[in-house]
Amino acid sequence: MPELPEAETIARQLHDAMAGCTLGDVIVTRRDIVHGDPRPLGRVLPDRRVRQVRRRAKRVVLELDPEAQLVFALGMTGRLTVNQSRTNRDKHTHLRISIRGTDRELRFCDPRRFGGVWCLAEGAKHKGRRLSDVGPEPLELTPAHFRRLISRSRQIKTLLMDQHMIAGLGNIYCDESLHAAGVHPLTKADTLDRDAAERLLRAIKRILKRAIREQGSTVSDYQTTSGTSGSFQNHHRVYQKEGRPCRTCSTPIERITAAGRSTFFCPSCQQIS
DNA sequence: AGTAAACTCCGGAAGC
DNA sequence: TGCTTCCGGAGTTTAC
Numbered sequence: 555m556p557e558l559p560e561a562e563t564i565a566r567q568l569h570d571a572m573a574g575c576t577l578g579d580v581i582v583t584r585r586d587i588v589h590g591d592p593r594p595l596g597r598v599l600p601d602r603r604v605r606q607v608r609r610r611a612k613r614v615v616l617e618l619d620p621e622a623q624l625v626f627a628l629g630m631t632g633r634l635t636v637n638q639s640r641t642n643r644d645k646h647t648h649l650r651i652s653i654r655g656t657d658r659e660l661r662f663c664d665p666r667r668f669g670g671v672w673c674l675a676e677g678a679k680h681k682g683r684r685l686s687d688v689g690p691e692p693l694e695l696t697p698a699h700f701r702r703l704i705s706r707s708r709q710i711k712t713l714l715m716d717q718h719m720i721a722g723l724g725n726i727y728c729d730e731s732l733h734a735a736g737v738h739p740l741t742k743a744d745t746l747d748r749d750a751a752e753r754l755l756r757a758i759k760r761i762l763k764r765a766i767r768e769q770g771s772t773v774s775d776y777q778t779t780s781g782t783s784g785s786f787q788n789h790h791r792v793y794q795k796e797g798r799p800c801r802t803c804s805t806p807i808e809r810i811t812a813a814g815r816s817t818f819f820c821p822s823c824q825q826i827s
Numbered sequence: 828a829g830t831a832a833a834c835t836c837c838g839g840a841a842g843c
Numbered sequence: 844t845g846c847t848t849c850c851g852g853a854g855t856t857t858a859c
Contacts, residue, residue: 555851586836612852629852631838646838666837668852708830717853724852774839814832815851 556628558692558722558762560770560784562609564634567779568616569607571636572660576603577618578652587648587664589672598622598675599651611688611721622675629668631775635661665775688721692758695720700755704743710754711739712813723758726771726793729818731758733792738824739812745827764789792818 556564580596582588588595602618609615614634616624626634637643639652639659649662649671662671690699703719704710713719714728723731732739734757737750746754770776770784773794777783791801795818796809805822 557852627852629837630850664837665839666851668837706829712831715852 555630555724555726555773556632556770556776557612557724557727558609559727559765559768559786560776561612561614561628561722562766563769563784564628564779565607565609565614568614568634568636568660571779572604572607572616572653574604575656576601576654578654580652581650582648583650584648584667587662587667587670589670594673594675595649595671598673599624601654611691611717612724618675622673625672625674626662627670627672629664629666629670631666632662632664632669633775633777635663635779635781637661688717689719690721692720692722692755693762695755695759697752697755701748701751704746704751706743708743709739709812710737710741710743710746711817713743714758715813715815722762725815725817726773726790727758727761727765729793730761730790733818733820733824734761736823738826739810739817739819741826747827750827792820794818 577599580599582592582595585592599618602620602622604616605619606617607614608617612628614626614628618624626632628634636658639657643661644663646665647661647663651660653659704713706713711728711732714723715725729739731754735750735754737746737754765771765786768784768786768789769778769782771787771790772783773787792807795807797806799805800807800820800823803820803822805820807818808821810817
């Protein structure tokens, strides 16, 4: 499930594969994955050059020239790949964009269709959320800013998962960060003292950076653009480890529901203060 | 008003 | 073999 490290991996690989390329024909085979009006894609994208592919929150953004943005949210099962145009397509391929002067194309596949595409350009109407609707990047947060963000009465895990508050954390990296920082997921965020808050921010950054190095976590569907798996799942200490001994204290990992999600934690290392 | 929980989308996997 | 159930990112709706 693509969270920040997975989206970062995909963006970097797509950048290497596509920067400098010029987009060509657009084929949308499922209109409902396009947010807003799907027509601008075919009108706006062809002949624009890919200046850069980057990540914002959990999204992958193609920065185009002349100025436009093509934004992909991957949901749980979304995949972006660059393929030879004539090769067999996954049956859930919803969007294809040819790359001019090559026999390759960018493909967006998403079996469960929780993902989506936005085309942001002058004259291309779009409703729904913009990139600015998501909160700050966790890797850029200062301790003071983070303390301000968490000065609310919500449960800390719910808050970390809220994309309006902080961008890019999902179930895996929330649980892993909370465990690394020794914070119980149900702790009221505004009861964390300064020390715990700083510990938590450091844990978030450390784990995200390590996960990016490992090209993300492949738990079920996620694959990189080149079709390989990430390897950070080998370093998970709590996520989907119910009943297994905590790597720190050997207490069995427990599973509860928080923020409507399966939540894994060590009842000994992570206690509500 | 701020928070939490329930519901929605969907297909794959697991269980019976 | 064929049902039913579960799961989840994120938006929306409902309830406290």
